[in-house]
Amino acid sequence: MMREIEFTILENKPITDDICKMVLECSAGEHGITAPGQFINIKIDGLFLRRPISICDWTETTVTVIYKVVGKGTELLKTYEPGRQLNALSALGNGFAPARAGKRPLLIGGGVGVPPLYGLCRNLIEAGARPTVILGFNTEREVFYKEEFEKLGAEVLVATADGSMGQKGFVTDALRNIKEPATFFYTCGPEPMLKALDKALAEGLEGEMSFEERMGCGFGACMGCSCETRYGAKRICKDGPVLERSEILW
Amino acid sequence: MMREIEFTILENKPITDDICKMVLECSAGEHGITAPGQFINIKIDGLFLRRPISICDWTETTVTVIYKVVGKGTELLKTYEPGRQLNALSALGNGFAPARAGKRPLLIGGGVGVPPLYGLCRNLIEAGARPTVILGFNTEREVFYKEEFEKLGAEVLVATADGSMGQKGFVTDALRNIKEPATFFYTCGPEPMLKALDKALAEGLEGEMSFEERMGCGFGACMGCSCETRYGAKRICKDGPVLERSEILW
Amino acid sequence: MLQTELCGITLDNPVMAASGTFGYGREFAELYDINCLGSFSFKGTTLEPRFGNPTPRIAECEAGLINSIGLQNPGVEKVIEEELPHLATIFDKKVMANIGGFSVEEYAQVAQRLDLCDQIGWIEVNISCPNVRHGGIAFGTDPDAAASVIRAVKDAVRKPVIAKLSPNVTDITKMAIACENAGADGISLVNTLLGMRIDLKTKKPVIANKMGGFSGSAIFPAALRMVYQVYDAVKIPVVGIGGIATAEQVIEMMLAGACAVQIGAANLVDPYVCRNVIRDLPEVMRKYGIAELKDIIGGAHNG
Amino acid sequence: MLQTELCGITLDNPVMAASGTFGYGREFAELYDINCLGSFSFKGTTLEPRFGNPTPRIAECEAGLINSIGLQNPGVEKVIEEELPHLATIFDKKVMANIGGFSVEEYAQVAQRLDLCDQIGWIEVNISCPNVRHGGIAFGTDPDAAASVIRAVKDAVRKPVIAKLSPNVTDITKMAIACENAGADGISLVNTLLGMRIDLKTKKPVIANKMGGFSGSAIFPAALRMVYQVYDAVKIPVVGIGGIATAEQVIEMMLAGACAVQIGAANLVDPYVCRNVIRDLPEVMRKYGIAELKDIIGGAHNG
Ligand SMILES: Cc1cc2nc3c(=O)[nH]c(=O)nc-3n(C[C@H](O)[C@H](O)[C@H](O)COP(=O)(O)OP(=O)(O)OC[C@H]3O[C@@H](n4cnc5c(N)ncnc54)[C@H](O)[C@@H]3O)c2cc1C
Ligand SMILES: Cc1cc2nc3c(=O)[nH]c(=O)nc-3n(C[C@H](O)[C@H](O)[C@H](O)COP(=O)(O)OP(=O)(O)OC[C@H]3O[C@@H](n4cnc5c(N)ncnc54)[C@H](O)[C@@H]3O)c2cc1C
Ligand SMILES: Cc1cc2nc3c(=O)[nH]c(=O)nc-3n(C[C@H](O)[C@H](O)[C@H](O)COP(=O)(O)O)c2cc1C
C-alpha cells in the first residue's frame, strides 16, 4: 500500500558520466515494497510534479535507486547531499512477479531500464533460479551494474551499440548468445527496445515488460498514464508499470 | 549604485518574540551603502517578490537588518541558518540626510520603524550631534534596541501604548518630555504615526519621514510604489523611502 | 465551525476534491478515511466508456501541470454498477457527480441516470473540458450553448445542478448568468486554462494533443478573480476551484465568494492535501479571527 | 547566430524587455550596458501625464505578481523631450514605443507624435491594459474595437505597428486576425491576465483597485499556447511575451512561433535577467542542436 515517506539520503553519487546511484534510508519496513519493479515518486523542491524512479534494490531500512540525469528534476536531484531528507511516495506500481520465473529466467535491461532488474535478479537467485541477464548500452563508458549482477551469481551478457563492450549491437543481437532456452523473461527499457524484443523472442515465451509514461500522480488517480491493452485501459502507474507480454497492443 | 550581492548570513536570531536581527557579510564596501535609511531587497527561495528591509547598521563588510515576522517571507527568513547565502539588491533608496541634523536632532521610531534610525543615530553622534531618540512600542515585551541607542550616547525616551515602559501612550505623547527644542527631525514608522507626528511637531520644524509601500522591484523600474507629493509623483523605492516633511501630501 | 452549505446540503467542511483528480475515491481511501472531506466530485463521466486522448497526456509547468486526459472513464453504466457500490463502502456522504457530454442530449441522459442514485448529492455539469473535441469547450465558451445544456439537464433531474465553467472566456459573468437563468442551482469555477508546453529535445508539443488544460497553484489568482466576479453577478452559490493547496487559500476563496471549494491538481502531487487542509483550517481561522467559516463567504466584497 | 528580424528591422538577438518593467531604460543602464538587448519596449505612454491607480498596486502570487500601475507615465511630450534624449545616451538601437490611450483618437495622436522620433523602431499599441477604466480593456477584448484603434494608428504613422493583445479573451486568434486585417505589421502577446488576491488580515483585496494584471512565470503555459495559436492564424510576425525568464523559454516561445520575445515581470525581481538570458542562449542552443535561432521560429508546428 502506498505511503508518503521522508527518506534520509545516505548516498548519492555518479556511477557513470550521467547516471547516479542514490541510497535512501527509512524506518524498518516503512518503504512497503512488495515486489521488484515497483517504483517511488520523488518530490523535488521547486518542481510541481514528482519524478518516478524504479526501485533498484532494497533492504528492511534502505531503498536504492539509479537515475540518469536528463532534465531539470534529475539535475536538481543530483545536487542533493547525503543527510538531506527526500520526500517520496512508496511503493508504487505492481512490479514483476518473480514466482513465474521458472529455472532459467531471462532478464533484459536497456540503459536506465537496467536498475529494476537488479532487485528482481537478487530475488530470483535467492529463490534458487539461475537467471541470464542481458544488459544493453550505447557504449562501454555507459555500462553500469555489470559486476553487481555478476556478484549476485547471474550470467551476464552485455551488448553495446558501438561494440566497445560485449556483443556489438542491441540486446536483441545478444539474444543469440544464450545457451539454454529461457523459461520466462523480464524486461525493462526504452519502448523501441521492448517492441524489438517482442519480435525477437520466441513466440511462445511468456514474460513481463516494464513501461514508462509521463505521470501526473503515479498512484492511479489522474488517468495521465493510461495505455490500451488487450484487456482494456490500464494505468501504467498502478496497473503497471509491468505488463504481461500477451496483453500488450503494439 | 544598486548591485546584486550574495551575502553570507553571520547571525540570525530573535531579539523579541517576533523580531529578529540578522547580520550579513559581504566583501569590503560591496554593499554600496551611502546613507542611513537605505534598504536592501531580499530574495527568499520559493517566493516571487523580494522583501524590502531597512538597513539598521553597517560596517565595511557587514550589514545588519532587523525584521518582524509578519507573513510568509519573514517566516521563511527566520529559518535561515548562519552560513547560508542570501541574495539581495543593495543599497536601495535615498536614505536620510544626516548633514541636515543640526546640534539637537530628534529621531522618532515606531515598531519596525526603529531599525533605520540606529545607523542614522550612530552617524549623527560620530558627526558631533546630540540626538534625542523617541522609540514607540505597544508594550514592554516588544521593546528592542533601547540599550543599543543608549550605548551610542543618545538620550532615549520610550513610549508604550499600555504604559508598561516609559511614557504611556504614543510617540506623540513622549514629545512633551523633550527638554531642548529640536533642530531637525527624522522619523520612521507606520503611516498613522507619521501623520500624527506631522500634526504634533512644531509647524516650522523641518524633518524627514521614511515611508513604506508594497514594492514590485524596489529600484525604480515598475512604478509599483508611487506616491503623489507636492513636487509630483515619487517612487518610494527610489526617490524615497525618505521624503521631506514639506513635500508630503497627507 | 467549519460547516457550510451547498444547494441545501450541509457540508461538514468546505473542502471537496475536484473532478478528475480523485477518481471515484478508491486510491485515496487506501491512504486516509475520505469521510473527512466535505465531499468530492468524481471523475467526469460520459454516456459511453472512453479511453480519452493519446499519451503523453501530462506536461509539467512551473507551479502546475497540463493535462489532456480527455475524459477517460468507464461510462455511466459501469459507474453506477461498479464504482458507486464500492464508493458506498468507503464514503458515507453525498458525492458530487461530474458529467461530460458531446451533445445536449448526452448530458441530459447521463444526468438522468445518475439522478436516480441516492449517494449523489449534486450533478456538476462540466461544460468546460478543454480536452475533448466536438463540443466540450464550445459549450463552455458560448453562453447560449451553455444555457441549453443546463436547461436540458435541469429538465432531466431533481437533484441540484451545478454548472462548471471554463476560465477561457472574455467575460465569465456572462457565462454564469446564462447558466443561472437556465436554472442552474450553483456555479463551480474554474476548470483548466488552455495551455501548452514544447519539448526542446523533440521540438514538438509535449502533449500528444498539442494543448491541454493547465491547472495548479499558478492559476489561483485568475481563479480567485473569477470567483469574485461571479459572486457579484449571480445569486446562486459558487464553488471556488483553481490552484488551492492550503487552508489560507480556502479562506481566500471563501472571502471572494465561494461557499465551498475544490482541490484538484494538488491531490496528484500531495495525496494527503485535502485531509491536511481540513486539519489546518481551525488553526488558520483562529489566526485570522474567524469563528464560523460560513460567515466569511463573500466577505471581501464589503466596503 | 542569435539574429532575428522584426518587421524589417534586424535584432541582434530576440530578447527585449517588456513594457512597464524597464521604464525608459535608466534604472537598468546603471546596472549593465543595455545595448546587449535586442531592444526594449518602453513604459506605456499616453497623451497626458498620468499618476495611475491608488496604491497598493502590487500583490505577490505564487510564481508571479499582480500589478495595477494604471499606466503611470509622464505623458508623450515629456517622453519626447526628456526620456528619449536621455535614452540616446545609453542605448544605440531602435526602441519600441508602447502606447496607451482612452480613445481611438488619443492612440492615433500619441502614435503620430512618436512616429517622428528616429530612435523609435516600432509602435506597440497596448490595447490590452487591464488596469485602466474607460476603454483600455474593452479595446483588448472586442475585435472591432481593436481593429478601429489599429486602423487609426496605422493611418497616423509610417513606422511598423505592433498590436499588443490581452490574454483575457475567449479566442485570441479572432483578436489577432482583426488586428492583421486592420493593418497591423505585427502582433505581440500576451499582456497580463486579470487576477486578484485577498489579504487575510484585512479581508479585503490586496490591490487598491481590487483586481490587477497577473504575470510572471505562472502564465508561461497560457502565453505559449496563445503564441502558438496566433502564429497559425496570421501571416505577420509574432512577439512572444509572458512568464519568460530563461533561455530555454525563449527557445520554446520561438518554436511556438515568436520571432522575438519580451521579458516582463522577471526584470523586477532579477534585474539582470535579460542580460543573463542573452548570455545563456548560445550554450542552450548548442545543447539542443540549434545553429541559427531564426530557423526555429514556428518549428513546433511542423509535422
Ligand atoms: C515507472 C517509471 C520508472 C522509471 N524508472 C527510472 C529509473 O529507474 N531510472 C531513471 O533514470 N529513470 C527512470 N524513469 C524515467 C524518469 O522518470 C525520468 O527520466 C525523469 O522523470 C526525468 O525527469 P527530469 O525532470 O530530469 O526531466 P524533464 O524532461 O525535465 O522532465 C519533465 C517531465 O517529464 C517527465 N519525464 C521525462 N522523461 C520521462 C520518462 N522517460 N518517463 C516518464 N516521465 C518522464 C518528468 O517526470 C517530468 O514530469 C522512470 C519512469 C517511469 C514512468
Ligand atoms: C523601504 C521599506 C523598508 C522596510 N524595512 C523594514 C524593516 O527594517 N523591518 C521590518 O520588519 N520590516 C520592514 N519593512 C516591511 C517589510 O518589507 C514587510 O514586513 C515584509 O515585506 C513582509 O513580508 P512577508 O512575506 O513576511 O509578509 P506578507 O504579508 O506575506 O507579504 C506579502 C507581500 O506584501 C508585502 N508587504 C507586506 N507588508 C509590507 C509592508 N509593511 N511594507 C511593504 N510591503 C509589505 C511583501 O513585501 C510581499 O510582497 C520595510 C518595508 C519597506 C517598503
Ligand atoms: C488530471 C486532471 C483531470 C481532470 N478531469 C476533469 C474532469 O473529468 N471533469 C472536470 O470537470 N474537471 C476536470 N479537471 C479539472 C479540475 O477538476 C479543476 O477544475 C482544475 O484542475 C482546476 O483546479 P486545480 O488548479 O486545483 O487543479 C481535471 C483536472 C486535472 C488536473
Ligand SMILES: Cc1cc2nc3c(=O)[nH]c(=O)nc-3n(C[C@H](O)[C@H](O)[C@H](O)COP(=O)(O)O)c2cc1C
Ligand atoms: C509592473 C508592470 C507594468 C506593466 N506596464 C505595461 C505597460 O505600460 N504597457 C504594456 O503594454 N504592458 C505592460 N505590462 C505588461 C508586460 O509588458 C507584459 O506584457 C506582461 O507582464 C507579461 O509578461 P511577463 O509575464 O514577462 O511579465 C506591465 C507589466 C508589469 C508587471
Ligand code: FES
Ligand atoms: S499517473 Fe495518475 S493515473 Fe497514472
Ligand code: FES
Ligand atoms: S517598487 Fe518598482 S518602482 Fe518602486
